[in-house]
Amino acid sequence: MKISSSIIALLAAALSSADAFVPAAPRAVPVVVVAKSSSALLVARDLDGIAAATAPSSSSSSSSSSSSVDRTMEGVDDDLPYQAFDPTAGDSPAVERNNAGGVWVKQRARPRRNRKSSGIRAMVRENIVTPSNFIYPLFIHDEDVDVPIPSMPGCYRLSHESMMREVGESLELGVRAFVLFPKVNDDLKTNMGCEAYNPDGIVHRSIRAIKAAYPDAVVCTDVALDPYSDMGHDGVVEDGVILNDVTINQLCKQAVSQARAGADIVAPSDMQDGRVMAIRDALDSEGYTNVSILSYTAKYASAYYGPFRDALDSHPGFGDKRTYQQDPANGREALIEAALDAAEGADMLMVKPGMPYLDVIRRLRDASDLPIAAYHVSGEYAMLKAAVERGWLNEKEVVLETLTCFKRAGADIILTYYAKQAAQWIKEDGLY
Numbered sequence: 001m002k003i004s005s006s007i008i009a010l011l012a013a014a015l016s017s018a019d020a021f022v023p024a025a026p027r028a029v030p031v032v033v034v035a036k037s038s039s040a041l042l043v044a045r046d047l048d049g050i051a052a053a054t055a056p057s058s059s060s061s062s063s064s065s066s067s068s069v070d071r072t073m074e075g076v077d078d079d080l081p082y083q084a085f086d087p088t089a090g091d092s093p094a095v096e097r098n099n100a101g102g103v104w105v106k107q108r109a110r111p112r113r114n115r116k117s118s119g120i121r122a123m124v125r126e127n128i129v130t131p132s133n134f135i136y137p138l139f140i141h142d143e144d145v146d147v148p149i150p151s152m153p154g155c156y157r158l159s160h161e162s163m164m165r166e167v168g169e170s171l172e173l174g175v176r177a178f179v180l181f182p183k184v185n186d187d188l189k190t191n192m193g194c195e196a197y198n199p200d201g202i203v204h205r206s207i208r209a210i211k212a213a214y215p216d217a218v219v220c221t222d223v224a225l226d227p228y229s230d231m232g233h234d235g236v237v238e239d240g241v242i243l244n245d246v247t248i249n250q251l252c253k254q255a256v257s258q259a260r261a262g263a264d265i266v267a268p269s270d271m272q273d274g275r276v277m278a279i280r281d282a283l284d285s286e287g288y289t290n291v292s293i294l295s296y297t298a299k300y301a302s303a304y305y306g307p308f309r310d311a312l313d314s315h316p317g318f319g320d321k322r323t324y325q326q327d328p329a330n331g332r333e334a335l336i337e338a339a340l341d342a343a344e345g346a347d348m349l350m351v352k353p354g355m356p357y358l359d360v361i362r363r364l365r366d367a368s369d370l371p372i373a374a375y376h377v378s379g380e381y382a383m384l385k386a387a388v389e390r391g392w393l394n395e396k397e398v399v400l401e402t403l404t405c406f407k408r409a410g411a412d413i414i415l416t417y418y419a420k421q422a423a424q425w426i427k428e429d430g431l432y
C-alpha cells in the first residue's frame with residue numbers, strides 16, 4: 001500500500017504538468033486506475049464536476065491542516081505503527097483517482113448535490129407544514145380559571161375568556177381551525193349523555209362565541225358521548241355493552257345541535273358502525289348540507305390517550321374501548337373503515353393516534369382521494385414534553401420534524417396540541 005503511494009509521488013514528481021487549481025496533484029496516475037475499471041467509458045462525463053468538487057480551494061500541500069485535506073491522501077498513514085489498507089491499490093480498487101490525483105469514488109449519481117445548501121434544499125423539499133394544516137384542540141370548562149393538565153405541560157382546561165384569547169392569538173399566527181373538547185361537570189353526566197345536545201351546553205355556547213367574534217375561524221366539534229357519559233364510554237351502555245344504534249341516535253342529535261350553534265365541521269370520534277351516514281342524513285334533513293364531516297375513520301384503542309382522559313376526566317368507568325375502537329395490531333382493517341366512511345359521506349378521514357400509526361396514514365392516503373387528517377395525540381405530546389423537560393430533546397426541532405413527518409406520510413391535516421407553538425416557530429423561521 002505504501003508502494004502505491006510512493007509510485008504516485010514519483011509520478012507526480014516526474015510529471016510537471018501543473019494544473020491551475022490542483023498544483024500538487026499528479027495527472028497521469030488516474031489513467032492507469034481508470035483503465036482497470038469496467039465503467040471507464042463513463043468516467044469523462046463527470047470529471048468536471050467531481051474534479052471541481054474534490055479540488056482543494058487553497059493549497060493542498062498541508063495534509064495535517066484541519067481546514068484543508070490533501071485529496072491525494074498521500075502520506076496520511078505514514079506514521080502509523082501498522083500498515084493500513086489502501087482502498088486505491090490493487091486490481092479492484094474500491095476508490096479511484098480523478099485527473100487531479102484526488103481520491104475518487106466513481107459515483108455519478110450524488111444525491112448530496114440536492115442537499116448542498118439551504119436554498120437547494122428548500123427548492124426540492126417535498127413536504128412543507130404550514131399553520132393552515134393544523135387543527136388546534138382546545139380543552140374547555142365552565143370555570144373562571146385555567147386549570148393546568150399535569151400530564152400535558154403547557155395545556156390547560158381553559159376558561160371561556162382564555163379560550164377566546166387562545167383562538168384570537170392562534171388566528172394571528174395562521175392557525176385557522178379549532179376543535180373543542182369539554183370537561184363536563186359530573187352532575188351533568190348520564191348514561192344517555194343528553195347534555196351532549198343541550199343547546200346551552202358549554203360546547204354550543206363556545207361555538208356561538210367563537211363564530212361571532214371570529215367568523216372566519218373554522219370550528220370543529222367532537223361528536224361523541226364520552227365527555228357526557230357517567231360510564232366514560234363513547235356510547236350508551238347496557239349490561240356492560242356499548243349499544244351501537246342507540247348511541248348513533250344520540251350522536252345525530254348532538255351533531256345537529258352543534259350545526260345549529262354554528263359548527264363548520266363535526267367530527268364523530270365514537271367508532272360506532274354507520275354513524276357517518278346517519279349523521280350526514282341528520283344534518284342534511286335539517287338543512288345543514290353545508291356542514292362537513294371529519295370522520296375518526298381509524299381510531300385505535302390506544303394507550304396514548306391517557307393524558308387526554310386526564311384532561312377531560314373521561315376515563316372509562318369500566319373495561320376498555322376495544323369493542324368499538326380498532327385493534328392496534330390491525331392495518332388492513334383501517335381500509336374497511338375508510339371505504340365505509342367515504343361511501344357514507346365523510347368529507348375527511350382521520351387516523352388516531354399519529355406517530356405510531358404513520359403506516360395507516362399512508363395506507364389511507366394511497367387508498368382514498370379524500371383529505372387525510374392525523375391526530376398527534378396527548379400521549380405523543382406528553383412523551384415529547386417529558387423528554388424536552390429533561391433536556392433530552394430539542395423541542396422546536398423535534399416538533400417541527402414530527403409534524404413534517406405527518407405530511408410526508410400523507411396527512412393533509414394535523415390535529416396537534418403544538419399547533420399555536422409550531423405556528424409561532426414556523427413564522428419565526430420564515431419556513432413557508
Ligand SMILES: *[C@@H]1O[C@H](CO)[C@@H](O)[C@H](O)[C@H]1NC(C)=O
Pocket residue numbers: 287288289290291
Ligand atoms: C349553512 O346552512 C345553514 C342552514 O341552512 C345556514 O344557516 C348557514 O348560514 C350556512 N352556512 C354557510 C357558511 O353557508
